Amino acid sequence: MSVRALVLRTAGTNCEAETVRALDLAGARTDCLHLYACLSEPARFDDYSILVVPGGFSYGDYVSAGRVWAAELRHGLSEALAGFVGRGGLVLGVCNGFQVLVETGLLDGSFDGSRTRDIALYGNASNRYECRWVTLESEACACPWIVAGERWPCPVAHAEGRFVVREPEVLERLERNGQIALRYVAPDGGPAGYPDCPNGSVGAIAGISDPTGRILGLMPHPERNLTPWNHPRWTRMADRDARKEGEGLAFYRRMVEVAAAPSAAGTPARA
Numbered sequence: 001m002s003v004r005a006l007v008l009r010t011a012g013t014n015c016e017a018e019t020v021r022a023l024d025l026a027g028a029r030t031d032c033l034h035l036y037a038c039l040s041e042p043a044r045f046d047d048y049s050i051l052v053v054p055g056g057f058s059y060g061d062y063v064s065a066g067r068v069w070a071a072e073l074r075h076g077l078s079e080a081l082a083g084f085v086g087r088g089g090l091v092l093g094v095c096n097g098f099q100v101l102v103e104t105g106l107l108d109g110s111f112d113g114s115r116t117r118d119i120a121l122y123g124n125a126s127n128r129y130e131c132r133w134v135t136l137e138s139e140a141c142a143c144p145w146i147v148a149g150e151r152w153p154c155p156v157a158h159a160e161g162r163f164v165v166r167e168p169e170v171l172e173r174l175e176r177n178g179q180i181a182l183r184y185v186a187p188d189g190g191p192a193g194y195p196d197c198p199n200g201s202v203g204a205i206a207g208i209s210d211p212t213g214r215i216l217g218l219m220p221h222p223e224r225n226l227t228p229w230n231h232p233r234w235t236r237m238a239d240r241d242a243r244k245e246g247e248g249l250a251f252y253r254r255m256v257e258v259a260a261a262p263s264a265a266g267t268p269a270r271a
Contacts, residue, residue, distance in 0.1 A: 004048045005052065006047075006048040008033060008034075008051070009032055009033070010059070012058040014055070015056050015094065016032050018054075018226075019055075023252055035069070039072070042079065049090065050090045052092045054095075055097060070104045088214065092217075092255065095219055098219055105117050118165060118166035123162060124158070126198070130156060130195070132195060132198060133231065134196060134197075135154075135184070135196065141213065142210075145255040150247075155221050158199070158219055161219040163199075163202060171203060182207035184196055184205075199219070228243040231246070
């Protein structure tokens, strides 16, 4: 019995192949489908217990990063997405996928239009595209496949990754609900200034979840850290001989394990 995962793609995405590989190596049986295939047959979502919106530059990031793709999801797949989440499906958005999840309102409870969206991802404080390896620290949070206290390397590649909130009370709510999943830190675990925090995010936030923990968005790319030699300094790492895989693979493996657990989505998504 294997977990089935769906990776969506559309015009401008460019990380779907790495994401499929990450999920397959983590133990899932993964399909990659174009958005239009799902728009024409929303019931396809019933076959899966994991949905991933991958990175890239959907529709050239016109208007704002992820906004056009988010509008398509809200307009054509709102019922299917609500149903998928409602029955316990896991949703992951990486980089452009995180931007899409923010724009849809799936992370802050504004998806159904009952409230104004109060989080956003703006242009990097450096006013430039940032492509580098950073250090992440996992927080104690609602997301069940995040292990608190882990510090791990991961690459970023984005121009609009600065996480901001409408007002301080929003940040307090995210903290209180356990929605802050990942932060940027210095390599020694200290506070992250630039470039360790590559975009200037409030609270050095790299990823958040919804209150249930089943929907997670993050700017860094764990699917680009699957093997020990993905890291550009792997030959100089103190634990070089002990590292058998990239830390990003453990991230995806735990997600698949959560989806496979009896308490996860009660769905015919395993076959």
